[in-house]
Amino acid sequence: MSVGIIGILYGLGTLLFMFSGMPIAFALGSIAVLFMFIFMPASSLDTVTLNVYEEMANITLLSVPLFILKGAAIGKSRAGADLYLAIHAWMHKIPGGLGIANVFASALFAAMSGSSPATCSAIGSAGIPEMRARGYSPRFAAGIIAAGGTLGILLPPSIVMILFSVAAEQSLGRLFLAGIGPGILMVVLFSGYAAFRYKKEYKEALDTYNQGGRKSAYLEAMELTLYDKFRLLPRVVPFVTLLVGVMVALYGGFATPSETAGLGGILALCLIALIYRMWRPSQLKPILSGTLKESTMLMFIIGMSLLYSYVMSYLHISQSAAEAIVALSLSKWALLSVILLMVVVLGFFLPPVSIILMTAPIILPPLKAAGFDLIWFGVVMTIVMEMGLIHPPVGLNIFVIKNIAPDIPLKDIIWGVIPFVGLMMFAVLLICLFPGIATWFPDMIYGMSGK
Template sequence: MDVIIALGLIVVLFAVLGSGLWIGLSLLAVALVGMELFTNRPVGDSMMLTIWGSTSSWTLTALPLFLWMGEILFRSKLSSSMFKGLAPWLERLPGRLLHVNVVGCTIFAAISGSSAATCATIGKITLPELKQRGYPEEISVGTLAGAGTLGLLIPPSIIMIVYGVAANVSISKLFLAGVIPGLLLAALFMGYIVVWALFNKDKVPAPDAQLSFAQKLYASRHLIPVVSLIVVVLGAIYSGIATATEAAALGVAGSLILAKIEGSLNWARFKEGLVAACRVYCMIGLILAGAAFLTLAMGFIGLPRHLAEFIGALHLSPFALMLLLIVFFILLGCFLDGISMVVLTIAVLLPTVEAAGFDLVWFGIFIVLVVEMAQITPPVGFNLFVLQGMTRREVTWIARTALPLFALMIVAVVMTYFVPDVVLWLPRQMQG
């Protein structure tokens, strides 16, 4: 019966999305149908309370601030300055400036802790610059979609905090555990860009004139404003002076000051940046509201709990269990956001996971990795939605461009299974 309900809701979701209705409203519509047909709960009250709760979170305040910070950098000369500083070091690497997507997301992930904020902010900076320089849109968007997910893995990470509380695991250990896998995944993404570039040499724009080491160092002066801003924001977070939200506000103030100093900030650009950030956030906020109500509907219907109990009853080997959990979370990612996936399933899955002998710190990073996959899995992949808003491309097209990076995430999960020290080495050093 649960399988029939799940399949029915999938069909309804695809039908509503195919009608051209806004994504957030589509999620609300499917949740409304599910609640009305398969539960006895008061739909109206539940919907209003859930929407209000999901959009009035203090933690969520960091998202529009980081978006605004990205808009300011995008409209100033700071974004092109970042390219001027990085270009000399990347020009001789196959793929050249495509690597800025990965490097930028890796750096910004350590500031925001949010996949959507990382993807949106770096996308505002890199996509116009790459397009202007003649890089193919497909590879530019695909690598950004994948690299944007690093916002969940490289600490600080909101989803790690949620898992740590739910599983009673040290959050500081989880943060340390995410560092090496995050850098590993970034390296895999850059490796993919290298391989793609070697097989598509005609699609990569020609390099600029070769510079000496001294000239490269001199060109790196363009990185000083952006790097200084990152150091200030990161320093505020890791020193404990500011929360992520307060650091985001600090980042906005810093980007405004830098834009003013370099002479690219005027009243018109200030308003344009603010309005653009509001538009993107309203799009994401509506999706979050729809996803929250869909999560509530799924919880009342009992689908995540029943599916998790079914997996636990199969008594699989550890490796088979891991593979099944990958499929399970990717399927859940078709309906739910990452935090909701963790909240709804972790309590049921933990006994099975512990019985299989999985370290709970390792399992936390595993969860983050598979949730990262869900960020670029249609129909409810948040990075896909963010990029759709920026590129006006179809979600399915963006998902296809990100498919190779999706495969690399699976490779990363399997690597962490066979070499668990990739995850556990740093937390053990802290313990020691």
């Protein structure tokens, strides 16, 4: 049987297993073992556990459960709400300041937790009710929180970037640094849209009031004293200090990514114990059990995805697919467009972790041959996968928002995130036109030789 036919059967079998409702990890593992049984030597089945173990024993992957622990500790405390309230207190007089405060709070919290759903839940629980109380439309309030949550997989420490660095065999430190410039770009774009949308909704509210309609909360001035502003800082500063400290330890060469993740997890637990008095076993149980469940699920997906990729490589499916892509003789940018379109489509059905590990063996060789910097591509691919978190039909963040604000119709949440999907596309275009947005910072720190 030709490699092409085997590859088609492998792809169709994967879709069949996934759409059967089987968990992703077991679907990938099952189809891999089935094809090993049919097309590979019988002795290869004896090496399944060894292959999975060896792939998961990568020292970089040790940082994954430790970063999850750090994120769970911060996410299950009031740190997110306090962070949002503190930023809101200082920015409330800026046009659209409440929306901008949500963007900044989401960015900082995402950088501390590394989780998009956790960011949506922590910031949205405080931000959505406050925005609606101040007259913001439910559609806009839901959209900006869902979009802000996507920054969780772009800003370091990002678990998605950790996995990309392993799959692409690229420097994790460079990849983390490469996400900072695009992360700031997206914060600026989201904040600009928040100010624009505020002016539009404020004008509509003012016109309605002038025509004899009800007075919207938009038109009510909010006053906070200097005491109110400084009162919120003591609970926020330690967590921001933790974020800065972890980054300094990582990029200053004082600790490896795994050591940094362990340090961050321990310090996060210490901070919530000191600031929020969360030290009793009953309070720590949800943090530790949540970390265990998420880490186990993620490591299962990683292990089975790597086994899946190993079978693809052994049967020459990935090599043949890569050669077929190269044989199309597409221009450099046409090749990139086709690959990113494929990532968008996969984002309809799969989480970013699975997309990276399943597609890396196929898409990275042609991209490298075309002259693309894989660090730069990792950032672009991450932003494209971020879109999958807020665009239908799966959009995980959409359903997180629906859970914390059940009275907002799903239709309004979806329409609320559409402008942010457009802004993400614009950000990708800018990074393609000006790749230095992503590469300048890591090149400055590590030098040009890392490319």
